[in-house]
Amino acid sequence: MFSDQVILVTGGARGIGKAIAERFLRLGGTVYVLDQHIPESWSDADGMPLKGDITQADDVAAAVRTIMDRSGRIDVLVNNAGITRDHVIWKMSEEEFDRVLEVNLKGAWLMCRAVIPLMRERRYGRIVNIASRAWLGNPGQSNYAASKGGLVSLTRVLALELANRNVTVNTVAPGLIRTPLTEALKPEVWESLVQKQPGGQVGTPEDVATAVTFFASREAQFITGQLLYVDGGRSVGAGAP
Ligand SMILES: NC(=O)c1ccc[n+]([C@@H]2O[C@H](COP(=O)([O-])OP(=O)(O)OC[C@H]3O[C@@H](n4cnc5c(N)ncnc54)[C@H](O)[C@@H]3O)[C@@H](O)[C@H]2O)c1
Incomplete structure (x- = not known):
């Protein structure tokens, strides 16, 4: 599905990004992973690593x-x-605000x-931005x-700016997904988040990868500026967010 295609995934060395990189590799793509931490054990079979x-x-x-030089x-x-x-x-410092925005x-x-x-x-491109269900508003x-x-707004603007060039820009908004990021949460915080999930279901990085490859496919050429939740239904219902 992605043979002959070159894919760049930021933050692809672990968690959701790694699952996305693996999915594109499995579907035949040439994958580059740009991450500030590339594990020692990394090999080109995991995607070509770019440290940055x-x-x-x-x-x-x-x-x-x-x-561009290589591919x-x-x-x-x-x-x-x-x-x-x-x-x-x-309790939030200015540095904490700035770094997250940055x-x-x-x-x-x-x-x-x-x-x-x-x-x-080249008059071709697919951009997928990974936001979060938290954009709806989360205390803390x-x-x-x-x-x-x-990021959601950026997606929408770029979708309009690129609409005449066959470049689509879409957002995937994951809900609660088990990754190193969420494994760092205190157990009681994790448990309270799980309890808010419809059916108590927690997502996997692979669930997010499924939405990403959908937006990234050639066939999704008329879908742009859109946001797709991957959250097991947490963003719908009268109790949301
Ligand atoms: N895990 C969840 O429940 C969840 C939910 C919603 C959204 N998300 C979003 O999904 C994305 C991936 O989350 P995750 O849970 O896999 O996180 P993670 O912390 O497990 O992985 C993030 C990766 O990004 C890399 N990274 C961080 N800052 C970087 C920088 N400045 N330059 C280059 N690389 C950098 C890290 O080294 C790491 O490999 C994030 O954008 C996150 O906000 C995650």
Whole structure:
């Protein structure tokens, strides 16, 4: 399905990004993973590793240059790298606010700015941004929710700016997914989140990968600016969010 396609996944060294990279590999794609931490055990079979920080324009430019030198194109960009620094606003530092916005929103913007001219020129591209159900509003996440809400807006603007070039831009908004990020939560916090899930179901990184490859497929050419929740139904119903 993705043979002959070149895919770049940010934050693809673990968690959801790794599952996305693995899914594209399984579907025949040439996959590059841009991450600030590449594990020692990493091999090219896991996707071609590019070490870098998406908040640094120089790192972003170097990664894109490497891909263009080696593969000559980027068909799919998945902006997945993201972080949390949770606190209620009266306990949140300015640094915690800034860093989350910088990684989750500005990092994705820098990636888009670097990759979009190449996609425009080729008149083909698929961009998938990984936001979060938390963009609807979550206590303790004023930084994170704002960053993901910004990412949703960024998606919509770019969808319009690129509509005449066969470049689509969409958002996937995961709910509760078991990854190293959420495994770091206190057990009582995790348990309370699970209890709010319809049917008590928690998602897997592979569930998110399914939505990503849908938006990234050639066939999804008339679907742009959209947001798809992967949250087991948590975003619907009178009790939401
Ligand atoms: N896990 C969940 O329940 C959940 C829910 C909703 C949304 N999300 C979103 O999904 C995405 C992936 O989450 P995850 O749970 O897999 O997280 P994770 O912490 O397990 O993995 C994130 C990866 O991004 C990389 N990364 C972080 N900052 C980076 C930077 N500045 N430059 C390059 N790489 C960087 C990390 O090194 C790591 O490999 C994030 O955007 C997150 O906000 C996760």
